[in-house]
Amino acid sequence: xAAAAPRLAEERVGQVVLPGDVLLLxxxxxxxxxxxxxxxxxxxKGRLVCGPGLRRGGEGLLxxxxxxxxxxxxxxxxxxxTGSGSGGTYWVDSQQKRYVPVKGDHVIGIVTVKAGxxxxxxxxxxxxxxxxxxxxxxxxxxxxPNVQVGDLIxxxxxxxxxxxxxxxxxxxxxxxxxxxxxxGQDGFLFKVSLGLIRKLLAPACEIIQDLxxxxxxxxxxxxxxxxxxxxxxxxxxxxxxxxxxxxxxMTAEQRKHAVARLSES
Amino acid sequence: xxxxxxxxxxxxxxxxxxxxxxxxQRGLDSETKKQLEEEEKKIISKEHWFLDLPELKEKESFxxxxxxxLPCEDLLYGRMSFKGFNPEVxxxxxxxxxxxxxxxxxxxxxxxxxxxxDEEMARRYETLVGTIGKKFLKKRDRRALQGTDEAQNSNHGxxxxxxxxxxxxx
Numbered sequence: 001x002a003a004a005a006p007r008l009a010e011e012r013v014g015q016v017v018l019p020g021d022v023l024l025l026x027x028x029x030x031x032x033x034x035x036x037x038x039x040x041x042x043x044x045k046g047r048l049v050c051g052p053g054l055r056r057g058g059e060g061l062l063x064x065x066x067x068x069x070x071x072x073x074x075x076x077x078x079x080x081x082t083g084s085g086s087g088g089t090y091w092v093d094s095q096q097k098r099y100v101p102v103k104g105d106h107v108i109g110i111v112t113v114k115a116g117x118x119x120x121x122x123x124x125x126x127x128x129x130x131x132x133x134x135x136x137x138x139x140x141x142x143x144x145p146n147v148q149v150g151d152l153i154x155x156x157x158x159x160x161x162x163x164x165x166x167x168x169x170x171x172x173x174x175x176x177x178x179x180x181x182x183x184g185q186d187g188f189l190f191k192v193s194l195g196l197i198r199k200l201l202a203p204a205c206e207i208i209q210d211l212x213x214x215x216x217x218x219x220x221x222x223x224x225x226x227x228x229x230x231x232x233x234x235x236x237x238x239x240x241x242x243x244x245x246x247x248x249x250m251t252a253e254q255r256k257h258a259v260a261r262l263s264e265s
Numbered sequence: 266x267x268x269x270x271x272x273x274x275x276x277x278x279x280x281x282x283x284x285x286x287x288x289x290q291r292g293l294d295s296e297t298k299k300q301l302e303e304e305e306k307k308i309i310s311k312e313h314w315f316l317d318l319p320e321l322k323e324k325e326s327f328x329x330x331x332x333x334x335l336p337c338e339d340l341l342y343g344r345m346s347f348k349g350f351n352p353e354v355x356x357x358x359x360x361x362x363x364x365x366x367x368x369x370x371x372x373x374x375x376x377x378x379x380x381x382x383d384e385e386m387a388r389r390y391e392t393l394v395g396t397i398g399k400k401f402l403k404k405r406d407r408r409a410l411q412g413t414d415e416a417q418n419s420n421h422g423x424x425x426x427x428x429x430x431x432x433x434x435x
Contacts, residue, residue, distance in 0.1 A: 025328075049329045051337040056328050072337065091337045102333045106343045154344065179344045179357045201340040203362075208345065216350035221343040223334070231350070 009061060009090055013071040017092060021063040023054075052102075053092025067094030095195040099124040099224035101160035108183070108222035109168065111151045119147055121155075124191070124224040127165055131155060135169035137177035145182070152183040152228060154220055183220055187230035188237050194225050196248045207247050207255065211240060214263050239263070 009023035017023070025048065050056065053065035063069075074087035099107070101123060109121030109129060120128045131153065136145040147153070159167035170180040200208055201221055211217075217231035217240055227244055231237040239262045247255050283289060285301060293301075334340060342361035346354035 047327050047329050049331050049336070051331045052334055054330075056330060061328070070337070089331070089337050091331075091334070104333050104335060178361070179342070179354060198334055198338060198340060201338075201343065203339055203341055205341075212345075212347040214347075216348035217346075218351045218354060219345040219347075221345070223340075223343070 006059065009069070010071065012069050013090075015069060016066065017053075017063045017069045018066045019064050022057055022059060023061040023063065023069070023090070025060040048087055049089040051089055051091025053094055054090055061090060063092060065092045065094040065096070067092040069093075093195070093198075095193060097193050097225065099194060101125045101129065101157050101166040102223070103157050103160045105160070105223040106154065106156050106180070107168075107224040108189070108220060108226040108228060109153045109155060109224075111147055111149050111153060114147065114149055119153075121153060121168060123166070123168075123222075124226065125166060129157070129166040129168045131168045131170070135171055136181055137171050137175065147182060152189060154180050154183050154222065156180060183228055184230065187218075187228050188241050189226060189228045190241055190245060191225050192227060192245060193248065194223070196244075197221055197223060197225055197227070199248070200227075200244070206252060207244070210256065210259050211243060214240075214259065 006022040006024050009025055012021075012023060050061050051070075053063065053067060055062045055064050070091050070093050072089045101107075107123050109123045109131070111119050112122050112128060113120035117133055119131045119133065121131050123129045133139060133144050133147070134141070135155075139145050153168075153170065155168040155170045156172075157166055158169050159165075170177060172178050172180075199205065201223075208219075215231065215236055217229060217236060219240070220228040222228075227241070229237050229240045229244070231240060243255075243259060243262060246258065250258065279289075281301070281304070284293070284297070285305070290298065331337070342358060344354050345358060346352075349355065
């Protein structure tokens, strides 16, 4: 079994890793002498970041999710496999549906309870997130935001850990909304897998670029897998939603066909 | 001789607890003082509890745990608008996603600089020198300056007649 034997992290980049796998890092004492000598100078260059799906283990990194191991060099360029152990980021690209709140993530929540000073939001996690009525742009004790049960809210987590109730805000550190807050009344909300959301939010996403050529529409993507779409007519809204839902397992050609067909009808 | 020795013996036979008392310490020599202090320290350290464990080796870790995909994958901002559906959001998109398009930012910066050209700035400051300079002049100097200006500008006689009390005509 490949999973049993600990192997170097850089060798497994792009391969499937399973929970329990141990990934060794080059600056470990077990490695050859040359690397050992390099080790003291290594960490100064940049610290290694282990992203989602990985944990610090005894000898290196411990895998906690199944998926493809990814690596990005310290300077931001994708240096798959050439990492020298002096920084960079490792993470596991997994396909999961259950959202686990993470600090800093932008998500779409549905207001379920209006209780005094806080709203409770369903964000798809194990627990409902709380949102203070003061955490909106321009909100004061007198000037409450007009939030009703059932409203959609685009916000950001400021508290999210396994022991505490997640907390959201709709302002950034300088008190500005920056697009966060209540999302407009109409439109269409649906849910996709978390992997697809990340695919859509990638800087050079062809799906989004193709759709952007079609007709005017608006899109809100939450890291919790929720997508809200609004176009000029209901039909156009549904077309965008259907394409987004279906494109996860399509090739580029298939997608282009589908987009062309749907835009004709 | 023997009497002195006897006295010393008696002294040393005084109990330690007695010797530790404040008024007894005045007459003590430094050696016995030190001894007493050490003993006291021993007693105190004995009363302290400690765990009988090997020392923990805390290795400095160069690994940072990151739970978010955001810094890993350079994800874009989650609000998008296309073809002018929501101009506000389109403005936001440019602003929030600008860190990935450094070239665009540079261009914008240049455009911003072009708002006020260097020449215009220089012209503005030229006139400012005069106005700000006026502020630091005394009132008398200012009047003198004005006087010379007027003398240069208008050569049609003394425009400013000296003000004086005019007696009303009966």
